[in-house]
Amino acid sequence: MRRLNTVVLCLAAAFSSFSALKLASGAEPKDRNVILSTTTSTQDSGLLDVLVPLFEKQTGYTVKTISVGTGQALALAAKGDADVALVHAPSLEKQYVAEGKLLNRRLVMYNDFVIIGPRNDPAKIKSAKTASAALRQIEQSKSRFVSRGDNSGTHNLEKTLWKEAGIEPKGAWYIEAGQGMGATLGIANERNAYTITDRGTYLALGSRITLPILGEGDRALLNIYSVMEVNPANGPRINTAGGKAFADFMVAPQTQSVIKNFGVEKFSQPLFVPVAGKREEELGV
Amino acid sequence: MELIWQGIVKAVELVFGGDSEVWAITWLSLKISASATLISLLLGIPLGILLALSRFPGRAIAVALVNTGMGLPPVVVGLFISILLWRSGPLGFLELIYTPSAMIIAQVVIAFPIVAGLTMASFQSLDPNLALQLLGIGASKLQALWLLCKEARLPLLAAVMAGFGGVISEVGASMMVGGNIRAQTRVLTTATVLETSKGNFDIAIALGLILLALCFALNFLLTHIQQRGQMKWPRLS
Numbered sequence: 001m002r003r004l005n006t007v008v009l010c011l012a013a014a015f016s017s018f019s020a021l022k023l024a025s026g027a028e029p030k031d032r033n034v035i036l037s038t039t040t041s042t043q044d045s046g047l048l049d050v051l052v053p054l055f056e057k058q059t060g061y062t063v064k065t066i067s068v069g070t071g072q073a074l075a076l077a078a079k080g081d082a083d084v085a086l087v088h089a090p091s092l093e094k095q096y097v098a099e100g101k102l103l104n105r106r107l108v109m110y111n112d113f114v115i116i117g118p119r120n121d122p123a124k125i126k127s128a129k130t131a132s133a134a135l136r137q138i139e140q141s142k143s144r145f146v147s148r149g150d151n152s153g154t155h156n157l158e159k160t161l162w163k164e165a166g167i168e169p170k171g172a173w174y175i176e177a178g179q180g181m182g183a184t185l186g187i188a189n190e191r192n193a194y195t196i197t198d199r200g201t202y203l204a205l206g207s208r209i210t211l212p213i214l215g216e217g218d219r220a221l222l223n224i225y226s227v228m229e230v231n232p233a234n235g236p237r238i239n240t241a242g243g244k245a246f247a248d249f250m251v252a253p254q255t256q257s258v259i260k261n262f263g264v265e266k267f268s269q270p271l272f273v274p275v276a277g278k279r280e281e282e283l284g285v
Numbered sequence: 286m287e288l289i290w291q292g293i294v295k296a297v298e299l300v301f302g303g304d305s306e307v308w309a310i311t312w313l314s315l316k317i318s319a320s321a322t323l324i325s326l327l328l329g330i331p332l333g334i335l336l337a338l339s340r341f342p343g344r345a346i347a348v349a350l351v352n353t354g355m356g357l358p359p360v361v362v363g364l365f366i367s368i369l370l371w372r373s374g375p376l377g378f379l380e381l382i383y384t385p386s387a388m389i390i391a392q393v394v395i396a397f398p399i400v401a402g403l404t405m406a407s408f409q410s411l412d413p414n415l416a417l418q419l420l421g422i423g424a425s426k427l428q429a430l431w432l433l434c435k436e437a438r439l440p441l442l443a444a445v446m447a448g449f450g451g452v453i454s455e456v457g458a459s460m461m462v463g464g465n466i467r468a469q470t471r472v473l474t475t476a477t478v479l480e481t482s483k484g485n486f487d488i489a490i491a492l493g494l495i496l497l498a499l500c501f502a503l504n505f506l507l508t509h510i511q512q513r514g515q516m517k518w519p520r521l522s
Contacts, residue, residue, distance in 0.1 A: 180482045
Protein backbone atom coordinates (compact mmCIF):
# COMPACT_ATOMS: atom_id res chain seq x y z
CA MET A 1 0.00 0.00 0.00
CA ARG A 2 2.76 2.35 0.89
CA ARG A 3 4.30 1.85 -2.53
CA LEU A 4 1.01 2.71 -4.20
CA ASN A 5 0.82 5.89 -2.16
CA THR A 6 4.29 6.87 -3.25
CA VAL A 7 3.34 6.22 -6.87
CA VAL A 8 0.22 8.36 -6.55
CA LEU A 9 2.17 11.21 -4.96
CA CYS A 10 4.93 11.00 -7.56
CA LEU A 11 2.38 11.05 -10.38
CA ALA A 12 0.69 14.07 -8.82
CA ALA A 13 4.03 15.82 -8.48
CA ALA A 14 5.09 15.01 -12.04
CA PHE A 15 1.72 16.12 -13.36
CA SER A 16 1.80 19.47 -11.62
CA SER A 17 5.39 20.27 -12.47
CA PHE A 18 4.66 19.39 -16.08
CA SER A 19 1.67 21.71 -16.17
CA ALA A 20 3.65 24.47 -14.45
CA LEU A 21 6.25 24.25 -17.20
CA LYS A 22 3.59 24.23 -19.87
CA LEU A 23 1.90 27.25 -18.36
CA ALA A 24 5.15 29.13 -18.17
CA SER A 25 6.20 28.38 -21.73
CA GLY A 26 2.71 28.79 -23.15
CA ALA A 27 2.87 32.59 -23.25
CA GLU A 28 2.50 34.09 -26.70
CA PRO A 29 5.04 36.45 -28.23
CA LYS A 30 4.76 39.60 -26.21
CA ASP A 31 3.82 42.10 -28.90
CA ARG A 32 0.80 39.98 -29.87
CA ASN A 33 -0.84 40.76 -26.51
CA VAL A 34 -3.03 43.84 -26.18
CA ILE A 35 -4.10 44.87 -22.69
CA LEU A 36 -7.50 46.56 -22.78
CA SER A 37 -8.51 48.40 -19.64
CA THR A 38 -12.22 48.92 -19.60
CA THR A 39 -15.25 49.25 -17.39
CA THR A 40 -17.40 46.61 -15.78
CA SER A 41 -20.43 47.62 -17.83
CA THR A 42 -18.89 46.60 -21.18
CA GLN A 43 -18.09 43.20 -19.68
CA ASP A 44 -21.26 42.69 -17.60
CA SER A 45 -23.46 43.52 -20.60
CA GLY A 46 -21.71 40.82 -22.64
CA LEU A 47 -20.64 43.19 -25.44
CA LEU A 48 -16.95 42.40 -25.14
CA ASP A 49 -17.62 38.67 -25.35
CA VAL A 50 -18.81 39.40 -28.89
CA LEU A 51 -16.32 42.09 -29.95
CA VAL A 52 -13.06 40.70 -28.55
CA PRO A 53 -13.12 37.37 -30.46
CA LEU A 54 -13.99 39.31 -33.62
CA PHE A 55 -10.97 41.59 -33.17
CA GLU A 56 -8.68 38.66 -32.38
CA LYS A 57 -9.83 36.86 -35.51
CA GLN A 58 -9.34 39.93 -37.71
CA THR A 59 -5.92 40.93 -36.44
CA GLY A 60 -4.28 37.91 -34.76
CA TYR A 61 -3.76 39.87 -31.54
CA THR A 62 -4.70 38.33 -28.19
CA VAL A 63 -6.65 40.70 -25.96
CA LYS A 64 -6.31 40.75 -22.21
CA THR A 65 -9.43 42.49 -20.98
CA ILE A 66 -9.18 44.03 -17.54
CA SER A 67 -12.65 45.10 -16.40
CA VAL A 68 -12.53 47.53 -13.51
CA GLY A 69 -14.19 50.81 -12.61
CA THR A 70 -13.48 53.62 -15.06
CA GLY A 71 -11.33 55.44 -12.49
CA GLN A 72 -9.00 52.46 -12.15
CA ALA A 73 -9.13 51.69 -15.88
CA LEU A 74 -7.87 55.21 -16.67
CA ALA A 75 -5.26 55.08 -13.91
CA LEU A 76 -3.89 51.77 -15.24
CA ALA A 77 -3.62 53.20 -18.73
CA ALA A 78 -1.96 56.37 -17.47
CA LYS A 79 0.66 54.28 -15.66
CA GLY A 80 1.34 52.41 -18.89
CA ASP A 81 -0.10 49.17 -17.54
CA ALA A 82 -2.56 48.92 -20.43
CA ASP A 83 -2.36 49.58 -24.18
CA VAL A 84 -5.81 50.96 -24.85
CA ALA A 85 -8.74 52.19 -22.75
CA LEU A 86 -12.47 51.89 -23.45
CA VAL A 87 -14.30 53.88 -20.79
CA HIS A 88 -17.24 56.19 -20.10
CA ALA A 89 -16.35 59.22 -18.02
CA PRO A 90 -15.95 62.14 -20.47
CA SER A 91 -14.86 64.70 -17.88
CA LEU A 92 -12.18 62.39 -16.42
CA GLU A 93 -11.08 61.28 -19.90
CA LYS A 94 -10.57 64.86 -21.03
CA GLN A 95 -8.31 65.47 -18.02
CA TYR A 96 -6.10 62.53 -18.98
CA VAL A 97 -6.04 63.63 -22.63
CA ALA A 98 -5.16 67.18 -21.57
CA GLU A 99 -2.28 65.82 -19.49
CA GLY A 100 -1.06 63.89 -22.53
CA LYS A 101 -1.33 60.52 -20.81
CA LEU A 102 -3.94 59.28 -23.26
CA LEU A 103 -4.13 60.06 -26.94
CA ASN A 104 -6.63 60.25 -29.76
CA ARG A 105 -9.93 60.10 -27.85
CA ARG A 106 -12.62 58.83 -30.18
CA LEU A 107 -16.32 58.32 -29.45
CA VAL A 108 -17.47 54.73 -29.89
CA MET A 109 -21.04 54.44 -28.69
CA TYR A 110 -23.49 55.64 -26.12
CA ASN A 111 -26.49 54.57 -24.20
CA ASP A 112 -28.07 56.34 -21.29
CA PHE A 113 -28.29 56.20 -17.56
CA VAL A 114 -31.61 55.80 -15.84
CA ILE A 115 -32.70 56.36 -12.25
CA ILE A 116 -34.52 53.38 -10.81
CA GLY A 117 -36.17 53.09 -7.44
CA PRO A 118 -39.01 51.73 -5.32
CA ARG A 119 -42.27 51.23 -7.18
CA ASN A 120 -44.18 53.58 -4.81
CA ASP A 121 -41.57 56.32 -5.45
CA PRO A 122 -41.39 57.89 -1.94
CA ALA A 123 -39.31 60.84 -3.21
CA LYS A 124 -41.77 61.51 -6.06
CA ILE A 125 -38.95 61.78 -8.60
CA LYS A 126 -41.19 60.74 -11.46
CA SER A 127 -42.39 64.31 -11.73
CA ALA A 128 -38.86 65.79 -11.48
CA LYS A 129 -37.80 67.84 -14.51
CA THR A 130 -34.09 66.97 -14.44
CA ALA A 131 -31.87 64.27 -13.04
CA SER A 132 -30.27 66.59 -10.50
CA ALA A 133 -33.71 67.75 -9.34
CA ALA A 134 -34.61 64.09 -8.83
CA LEU A 135 -31.51 63.57 -6.68
CA ARG A 136 -32.37 66.68 -4.65
CA GLN A 137 -35.80 65.22 -3.91
CA ILE A 138 -34.22 61.93 -2.87
CA GLU A 139 -31.92 63.77 -0.46
CA GLN A 140 -34.73 65.92 0.94
CA SER A 141 -36.96 62.94 1.62
CA LYS A 142 -33.96 60.97 2.98
CA SER A 143 -34.93 58.06 0.76
CA ARG A 144 -32.34 55.31 0.54
CA PHE A 145 -29.95 55.71 -2.39
CA VAL A 146 -27.22 53.25 -3.37
CA SER A 147 -24.09 54.79 -4.87
CA ARG A 148 -21.43 52.81 -6.73
CA GLY A 149 -18.86 54.60 -4.57
CA ASP A 150 -15.96 53.22 -6.64
CA ASN A 151 -14.88 56.17 -8.81
CA SER A 152 -16.31 54.40 -11.86
CA GLY A 153 -17.85 56.17 -14.84
CA THR A 154 -21.30 55.75 -13.34
CA HIS A 155 -20.09 57.06 -9.98
CA ASN A 156 -18.50 60.06 -11.67
CA LEU A 157 -21.74 60.89 -13.44
CA GLU A 158 -23.56 60.60 -10.12
CA LYS A 159 -21.07 62.93 -8.45
CA THR A 160 -21.55 65.47 -11.25
CA LEU A 161 -25.32 65.36 -10.72
CA TRP A 162 -24.99 65.87 -6.94
CA LYS A 163 -22.71 68.83 -7.60
CA GLU A 164 -25.29 70.32 -9.96
CA ALA A 165 -27.92 69.84 -7.26
CA GLY A 166 -25.63 71.62 -4.77
CA ILE A 167 -25.67 68.67 -2.38
CA GLU A 168 -22.92 66.72 -0.72
CA PRO A 169 -24.63 63.39 -0.10
CA LYS A 170 -24.06 61.82 3.27
CA GLY A 171 -26.09 60.17 5.96
CA ALA A 172 -27.63 56.82 6.72
CA TRP A 173 -29.83 57.04 3.61
CA TYR A 174 -26.76 57.25 1.32
CA ILE A 175 -25.31 53.76 0.83
CA GLU A 176 -21.88 53.46 -0.81
CA ALA A 177 -21.56 50.00 -2.33
CA GLY A 178 -17.97 50.14 -3.61
CA GLN A 179 -18.80 47.46 -6.16
CA GLY A 180 -19.59 46.97 -9.83
CA MET A 181 -22.88 47.86 -11.49
CA GLY A 182 -24.39 44.38 -11.24
CA ALA A 183 -23.66 44.06 -7.52
CA THR A 184 -24.85 47.62 -6.85
CA LEU A 185 -28.14 46.93 -8.62
CA GLY A 186 -28.53 43.83 -6.49
CA ILE A 187 -28.06 45.88 -3.30
CA ALA A 188 -30.53 48.56 -4.44
CA ASN A 189 -33.03 45.85 -5.27
CA GLU A 190 -32.68 44.14 -1.90
CA ARG A 191 -32.79 47.39 0.07
CA ASN A 192 -35.62 48.82 -2.08
CA ALA A 193 -33.53 51.91 -2.73
CA TYR A 194 -32.94 54.39 -5.54
CA THR A 195 -29.86 54.10 -7.73
CA ILE A 196 -28.43 55.28 -11.03
CA THR A 197 -27.56 52.61 -13.57
CA ASP A 198 -26.64 52.42 -17.21
CA ARG A 199 -29.55 51.09 -19.19
CA GLY A 200 -27.47 48.25 -20.67
CA THR A 201 -26.65 46.56 -17.37
CA TYR A 202 -30.20 47.18 -16.11
CA LEU A 203 -31.63 45.42 -19.16
CA ALA A 204 -29.03 42.67 -19.03
CA LEU A 205 -30.03 41.78 -15.47
CA GLY A 206 -33.65 41.57 -16.61
CA SER A 207 -36.24 40.20 -14.24
CA ARG A 208 -33.72 39.90 -11.38
CA ILE A 209 -34.19 43.62 -10.74
CA THR A 210 -37.76 44.50 -9.82
CA LEU A 211 -37.22 48.26 -9.33
CA PRO A 212 -38.82 50.23 -12.19
CA ILE A 213 -37.27 53.11 -14.16
CA LEU A 214 -38.43 56.37 -12.55
CA GLY A 215 -36.18 58.93 -14.25
CA GLU A 216 -34.83 59.01 -17.79
CA GLY A 217 -34.40 61.23 -20.82
CA ASP A 218 -32.34 64.07 -19.31
CA ARG A 219 -29.42 65.02 -21.51
CA ALA A 220 -27.21 64.89 -18.41
CA LEU A 221 -27.86 61.14 -18.29
CA LEU A 222 -26.09 60.40 -21.57
CA ASN A 223 -23.54 57.60 -21.12
CA ILE A 224 -20.83 58.10 -23.68
CA TYR A 225 -18.10 55.51 -24.30
CA SER A 226 -14.80 56.52 -25.87
CA VAL A 227 -11.68 54.68 -26.83
CA MET A 228 -8.23 56.14 -26.19
CA GLU A 229 -4.73 55.00 -27.00
CA VAL A 230 -2.01 55.02 -24.36
CA ASN A 231 0.87 57.43 -24.81
CA PRO A 232 3.98 55.25 -25.33
CA ALA A 233 5.85 57.69 -23.07
CA ASN A 234 3.81 56.49 -20.05
CA GLY A 235 6.08 53.54 -19.44
CA PRO A 236 8.08 50.70 -20.91
CA ARG A 237 6.72 47.86 -23.05
CA ILE A 238 3.52 49.52 -24.20
CA ASN A 239 2.10 47.81 -27.27
CA THR A 240 1.34 51.01 -29.20
CA ALA A 241 0.52 49.28 -32.48
CA GLY A 242 -1.77 46.78 -30.78
CA GLY A 243 -3.55 49.50 -28.82
CA LYS A 244 -4.09 51.55 -31.95
CA ALA A 245 -5.35 48.48 -33.82
CA PHE A 246 -7.99 47.91 -31.12
CA ALA A 247 -9.02 51.57 -31.10
CA ASP A 248 -9.32 51.54 -34.91
CA PHE A 249 -11.32 48.34 -34.68
CA MET A 250 -13.83 49.89 -32.26
CA VAL A 251 -14.70 52.71 -34.66
CA ALA A 252 -14.60 50.63 -37.88
CA PRO A 253 -17.92 50.46 -39.77
CA GLN A 254 -18.22 46.69 -39.42
CA THR A 255 -17.71 46.79 -35.63
CA GLN A 256 -20.12 49.70 -35.32
CA SER A 257 -22.84 47.66 -37.02
CA VAL A 258 -22.20 44.77 -34.62
CA ILE A 259 -22.61 47.22 -31.71
CA LYS A 260 -25.82 48.53 -33.27
CA ASN A 261 -27.39 45.07 -33.31
CA PHE A 262 -26.00 43.85 -30.00
CA GLY A 263 -28.75 42.92 -27.57
CA VAL A 264 -31.61 43.14 -30.06
CA GLU A 265 -32.10 39.41 -30.09
CA LYS A 266 -32.01 38.99 -26.33
CA PHE A 267 -33.65 42.17 -25.03
CA SER A 268 -35.61 43.10 -28.18
CA GLN A 269 -33.87 46.48 -28.10
CA PRO A 270 -30.27 47.52 -28.71
CA LEU A 271 -28.13 48.22 -25.62
CA PHE A 272 -25.80 50.73 -27.29
CA VAL A 273 -26.02 53.31 -30.09
CA PRO A 274 -22.87 53.42 -32.24
CA VAL A 275 -21.60 56.97 -32.80
CA ALA A 276 -18.11 56.70 -34.26
CA GLY A 277 -17.06 59.86 -36.05
CA LYS A 278 -19.63 62.09 -34.33
CA ARG A 279 -18.99 64.84 -31.82
CA GLU A 280 -20.42 64.88 -28.31
CA GLU A 281 -22.61 67.91 -28.96
CA GLU A 282 -24.45 66.11 -31.73
CA LEU A 283 -25.71 63.34 -29.48
CA GLY A 284 -29.24 63.38 -28.15
CA VAL A 285 -31.38 61.07 -26.10
CA MET B 286 -34.39 28.06 -2.10
CA GLU B 287 -35.65 27.62 -5.63
CA LEU B 288 -32.51 29.45 -6.76
CA ILE B 289 -30.24 26.86 -5.17
CA TRP B 290 -32.21 24.09 -6.86
CA GLN B 291 -31.82 25.92 -10.19
CA GLY B 292 -28.11 26.14 -9.45
CA ILE B 293 -27.83 22.41 -8.85
CA VAL B 294 -29.69 21.67 -12.08
CA LYS B 295 -27.45 24.14 -13.91
CA ALA B 296 -24.33 22.52 -12.43
CA VAL B 297 -25.40 19.11 -13.74
CA GLU B 298 -26.13 20.66 -17.14
CA LEU B 299 -22.78 22.43 -17.30
CA VAL B 300 -20.73 19.45 -16.19
CA PHE B 301 -22.44 16.73 -18.17
CA GLY B 302 -23.80 18.83 -21.03
CA GLY B 303 -20.27 19.13 -22.36
CA ASP B 304 -19.91 22.88 -21.79
CA SER B 305 -16.28 23.15 -22.83
CA GLU B 306 -15.79 26.58 -21.22
CA VAL B 307 -16.69 25.29 -17.76
CA TRP B 308 -14.40 22.32 -18.20
CA ALA B 309 -11.58 24.61 -19.33
CA ILE B 310 -12.11 26.90 -16.32
CA THR B 311 -12.11 23.93 -13.94
CA TRP B 312 -9.00 22.46 -15.55
CA LEU B 313 -7.17 25.80 -15.36
CA SER B 314 -8.08 26.22 -11.67
CA LEU B 315 -6.73 22.77 -10.98
CA LYS B 316 -3.50 23.32 -12.95
CA ILE B 317 -2.74 26.68 -11.36
CA SER B 318 -3.47 25.62 -7.80
CA ALA B 319 -1.75 22.23 -8.14
CA SER B 320 1.39 23.91 -9.52
CA ALA B 321 1.30 26.50 -6.74
CA THR B 322 0.87 23.80 -4.11
CA LEU B 323 3.75 21.76 -5.51
CA ILE B 324 6.10 24.76 -5.52
CA SER B 325 4.93 25.62 -2.00
CA LEU B 326 5.83 22.10 -0.89
CA LEU B 327 9.30 22.39 -2.42
CA LEU B 328 9.87 25.66 -0.57
CA GLY B 329 7.81 25.14 2.56
CA ILE B 330 8.84 21.65 3.66
CA PRO B 331 12.61 22.38 3.83
CA LEU B 332 11.91 25.66 5.61
CA GLY B 333 9.55 23.97 8.07
CA ILE B 334 12.09 21.22 8.80
CA LEU B 335 14.84 23.78 9.25
CA LEU B 336 12.75 25.80 11.70
CA ALA B 337 11.72 22.68 13.62
CA LEU B 338 15.08 20.94 13.91
CA SER B 339 17.71 23.65 14.10
CA ARG B 340 18.48 26.54 16.40
CA PHE B 341 19.86 29.78 15.03
CA PRO B 342 19.72 33.46 15.95
CA GLY B 343 16.51 35.07 14.70
CA ARG B 344 14.68 31.76 14.65
CA ALA B 345 11.93 33.07 16.95
CA ILE B 346 11.28 35.92 14.53
CA ALA B 347 11.27 33.54 11.56
CA VAL B 348 8.77 31.26 13.31
CA ALA B 349 6.53 34.23 14.14
CA LEU B 350 6.75 35.39 10.51
CA VAL B 351 5.77 31.97 9.20
CA ASN B 352 2.89 31.76 11.63
CA THR B 353 1.68 35.19 10.57
CA GLY B 354 2.09 34.18 6.95
CA MET B 355 -0.28 31.28 7.50
CA GLY B 356 -3.05 33.85 7.71
CA LEU B 357 -1.95 36.22 4.94
CA PRO B 358 -5.00 37.92 3.40
CA PRO B 359 -4.99 36.89 -0.30
CA VAL B 360 -6.15 40.32 -1.40
CA VAL B 361 -3.07 41.93 0.21
CA VAL B 362 -0.83 39.37 -1.50
CA GLY B 363 -2.63 40.19 -4.76
CA LEU B 364 -2.02 43.90 -4.33
CA PHE B 365 1.71 43.55 -3.67
CA ILE B 366 2.28 40.99 -6.42
CA SER B 367 0.38 43.27 -8.81
CA ILE B 368 2.54 46.25 -7.90
CA LEU B 369 5.66 44.14 -8.50
CA LEU B 370 4.47 42.65 -11.78
CA TRP B 371 2.75 45.62 -13.43
CA ARG B 372 4.63 46.88 -16.46
CA SER B 373 5.36 50.01 -14.45
CA GLY B 374 6.63 47.89 -11.54
CA PRO B 375 10.13 46.61 -10.75
CA LEU B 376 9.47 43.15 -12.26
CA GLY B 377 7.45 44.50 -15.17
CA PHE B 378 10.06 43.35 -17.67
CA LEU B 379 9.03 39.74 -17.02
CA GLU B 380 5.62 40.55 -18.58
CA LEU B 381 3.90 38.16 -16.21
CA ILE B 382 0.94 40.25 -15.06
CA TYR B 383 -2.45 38.84 -16.14
CA THR B 384 -0.98 35.40 -16.89
CA PRO B 385 -1.48 32.04 -15.15
CA SER B 386 2.16 32.28 -14.03
CA ALA B 387 1.38 35.45 -12.08
CA MET B 388 -1.48 33.63 -10.38
CA ILE B 389 0.83 30.75 -9.49
CA ILE B 390 3.31 33.21 -7.94
CA ALA B 391 0.60 34.83 -5.83
CA GLN B 392 -0.77 31.46 -4.74
CA VAL B 393 2.71 30.25 -3.78
CA VAL B 394 3.08 33.30 -1.53
CA ILE B 395 -0.23 32.38 0.09
CA ALA B 396 0.35 28.62 0.40
CA PHE B 397 4.01 28.31 1.25
CA PRO B 398 3.80 29.75 4.80
CA ILE B 399 0.89 27.36 5.45
CA VAL B 400 3.00 24.40 4.30
CA ALA B 401 6.06 25.63 6.22
CA GLY B 402 4.06 26.22 9.40
CA LEU B 403 2.34 22.84 9.35
CA THR B 404 5.60 21.05 8.46
CA MET B 405 7.29 22.73 11.40
CA ALA B 406 4.45 21.70 13.72
CA SER B 407 4.50 18.11 12.48
CA PHE B 408 8.26 17.75 13.02
CA GLN B 409 8.06 19.33 16.43
CA SER B 410 5.38 16.83 17.39
CA LEU B 411 7.80 13.94 16.74
CA ASP B 412 9.59 12.45 19.71
CA PRO B 413 12.84 14.46 20.02
CA ASN B 414 14.65 11.26 21.05
CA LEU B 415 13.83 9.66 17.72
CA ALA B 416 16.49 11.64 15.88
CA LEU B 417 19.07 10.79 18.53
CA GLN B 418 18.20 7.11 18.38
CA LEU B 419 18.44 7.07 14.59
CA LEU B 420 21.86 8.71 14.71
CA GLY B 421 22.79 6.37 17.56
CA ILE B 422 22.11 3.23 15.52
CA GLY B 423 24.42 4.56 12.85
CA ALA B 424 22.17 6.38 10.40
CA SER B 425 23.78 9.21 8.49
CA LYS B 426 22.23 12.66 8.93
CA LEU B 427 20.51 12.40 5.55
CA GLN B 428 19.15 8.95 6.35
CA ALA B 429 17.88 10.17 9.69
CA LEU B 430 16.15 13.12 8.01
CA TRP B 431 14.53 10.82 5.47
CA LEU B 432 13.26 8.52 8.23
CA LEU B 433 11.90 11.50 10.17
CA CYS B 434 10.09 12.66 7.01
CA LYS B 435 8.51 9.25 6.68
CA GLU B 436 7.49 9.36 10.30
CA ALA B 437 5.89 12.79 9.84
CA ARG B 438 4.21 11.96 6.54
CA LEU B 439 0.66 11.99 7.90
CA PRO B 440 0.75 15.55 9.21
CA LEU B 441 2.69 16.46 6.04
CA LEU B 442 -0.29 15.31 3.98
CA ALA B 443 -2.42 17.62 6.11
CA ALA B 444 -0.06 20.43 5.06
CA VAL B 445 -0.64 19.55 1.39
CA MET B 446 -4.40 19.63 1.87
CA ALA B 447 -4.37 22.91 3.78
CA GLY B 448 -2.09 24.55 1.20
CA PHE B 449 -4.13 23.38 -1.77
CA GLY B 450 -7.42 24.21 -0.06
CA GLY B 451 -6.13 27.71 0.67
CA VAL B 452 -5.21 28.54 -2.90
CA ILE B 453 -7.93 26.83 -4.94
CA SER B 454 -10.56 28.71 -2.94
CA GLU B 455 -9.01 32.18 -2.84
CA VAL B 456 -10.38 34.87 -5.12
CA GLY B 457 -8.79 38.20 -4.19
CA ALA B 458 -5.27 37.56 -5.44
CA SER B 459 -6.36 35.63 -8.53
CA MET B 460 -8.67 38.45 -9.53
CA MET B 461 -5.99 41.12 -9.12
CA VAL B 462 -2.96 39.47 -10.68
CA GLY B 463 -4.84 37.32 -13.18
CA GLY B 464 -7.43 39.85 -14.26
CA ASN B 465 -10.19 37.24 -14.73
CA ILE B 466 -9.55 37.16 -18.48
CA ARG B 467 -11.81 34.84 -20.39
CA ALA B 468 -10.06 31.67 -21.63
CA GLN B 469 -6.73 32.88 -20.18
CA THR B 470 -6.89 33.50 -16.45
CA ARG B 471 -10.52 32.91 -15.52
CA VAL B 472 -10.73 30.31 -12.76
CA LEU B 473 -13.65 28.90 -10.78
CA THR B 474 -13.58 31.52 -8.03
CA THR B 475 -13.23 34.58 -10.27
CA ALA B 476 -15.85 33.22 -12.67
CA THR B 477 -18.20 32.83 -9.72
CA VAL B 478 -17.71 36.48 -8.78
CA LEU B 479 -18.29 37.60 -12.37
CA GLU B 480 -21.44 35.54 -12.88
CA THR B 481 -22.82 36.82 -9.57
CA SER B 482 -22.27 40.43 -10.60
CA LYS B 483 -23.87 39.66 -13.96
CA GLY B 484 -26.89 38.38 -12.08
CA ASN B 485 -26.48 34.83 -13.43
CA PHE B 486 -26.95 33.33 -10.00
CA ASP B 487 -27.68 29.83 -11.27
CA ILE B 488 -24.37 29.65 -13.14
CA ALA B 489 -22.59 31.18 -10.13
CA ILE B 490 -24.04 28.52 -7.84
CA ALA B 491 -23.12 25.83 -10.37
CA LEU B 492 -19.50 27.01 -10.49
CA GLY B 493 -19.42 27.11 -6.70
CA LEU B 494 -20.69 23.55 -6.52
CA ILE B 495 -18.08 22.38 -9.03
CA LEU B 496 -15.39 24.01 -6.87
CA LEU B 497 -16.73 22.28 -3.77
CA ALA B 498 -16.87 18.93 -5.55
CA LEU B 499 -13.30 19.36 -6.78
CA CYS B 500 -12.01 20.18 -3.28
CA PHE B 501 -13.93 17.27 -1.84
CA ALA B 502 -12.60 14.79 -4.42
CA LEU B 503 -8.98 15.81 -3.84
CA ASN B 504 -9.26 15.86 -0.09
CA PHE B 505 -11.02 12.51 -0.17
CA LEU B 506 -8.11 11.04 -2.13
CA LEU B 507 -5.49 12.50 0.21
CA THR B 508 -7.44 11.62 3.34
CA HIS B 509 -7.73 8.09 2.03
CA ILE B 510 -3.95 7.89 1.68
CA GLN B 511 -3.46 9.49 5.07
CA GLN B 512 -5.88 7.26 6.94
CA ARG B 513 -4.53 4.11 5.27
CA GLY B 514 -1.26 4.84 7.00
CA GLN B 515 -3.08 5.42 10.24
CA MET B 516 -4.78 2.00 10.23
CA LYS B 517 -1.52 0.21 10.92
CA TRP B 518 -1.56 1.35 14.54
CA PRO B 519 -3.13 -1.10 16.96
CA ARG B 520 -6.64 -0.22 18.01
CA LEU B 521 -6.61 1.25 21.49
CA SER B 522 -10.18 0.54 22.46
